[in-house]
Amino acid sequence: MLALPSSDETLLTQSKQGDASSFRALVERYTAPIYNLAYRLLRDPMDAENVTQETFLRIVLSLERIRSDAPFKPFLFRIAINLCRDAARKKRPLLFSDLDSAAPRADADEDASAAIADDAPTSWERLEEQELHARVRDAIDTLPPKYQLVIALRYVEDFSYAEIAQALDLPLNTVRTHLRRAKQQLRLVLEDVGGS
């Protein structure tokens, strides 16, 4: 019988029963995405590798306690993100402290300014595709880490809103708000750069 790719949860259950090849399949499946996210957050290939490896080691050591009826992917990423936080805190305590903070700014102001940005004619939308992509790439780096994180999960890792909520342990509405604000700030940055 030709095997369809097993679901994460199936592989997890089999790993719990001691099947090493199932766990290896999970490692194969998620090494690249976790590395990618860790690299994006930490900007260091060595740190990204360590976080990726440590994530799987944490999983395998607590295998018995992991619920196999809950989605595995957000759980896995939650561990990876926490490890990134630890690594970032060690390296750049100030810069990344923002990954933890919930709502640092006056939200009303932010919303108001962004509402204007949403309607105003923009200069960035006339850019060539390549140029726009490059500007977006640079603009992302200026966002608070908290927003970079939701952007990475949503657009780079292709998480659903629900998966982001589970991975970050946030209510769904907060995720929605984070993403909206992240994009609003991004527009503002693009506008600043595009206008000059």
Added chain:
Amino acid sequence: MAANHLTSDDMEQYVEKQMGDRARAAMDEHLAACAICGARVARGQKLDAALHALPRARAPQDLAARISAAVEWRMEQERARRARMPLIAVALSFSLLLAVWFGLEMIIAFQDNGVLDFLAVFTSHSEFSYSPDTLMALIEALPLSEVGLMLFALVTALVLAQQLVDTIRPNAMQFRR
């Protein structure tokens, strides 16, 4: 018609395809008629496309294999650790028992040999002169073997206790390459 313009939230949900079919159809209807909102949606979609095109960092080719190897090595260690635990626990209780046993023996010997009397003499009479004879008598009176065995059992118990703690709560894994 201005009242029907899409809110920022509507826009976001529309672009992100987070709304139900009915709501979406209603927006489509408005978008077909409203150039302003059409332009906003186009902007949103353009930004979304750019975000989806963000570069991916490429993990080293052999990273997954290396991680699998590290995981399996760790599992092996874990199995060995679990197999070791009962043995260490038994050895620890045994050496603790021995330490208590020799400790009691030592106390009894101290009392029997009158070492405590010697000490009382030493401490109460500060002018007391140390003659080689009294010193020899004191050393002979000491239950050296009991003291030595008790200390040995105690140190062994300490080392085993340390091992047991390590076994139950292994240090945070350090696999740096």
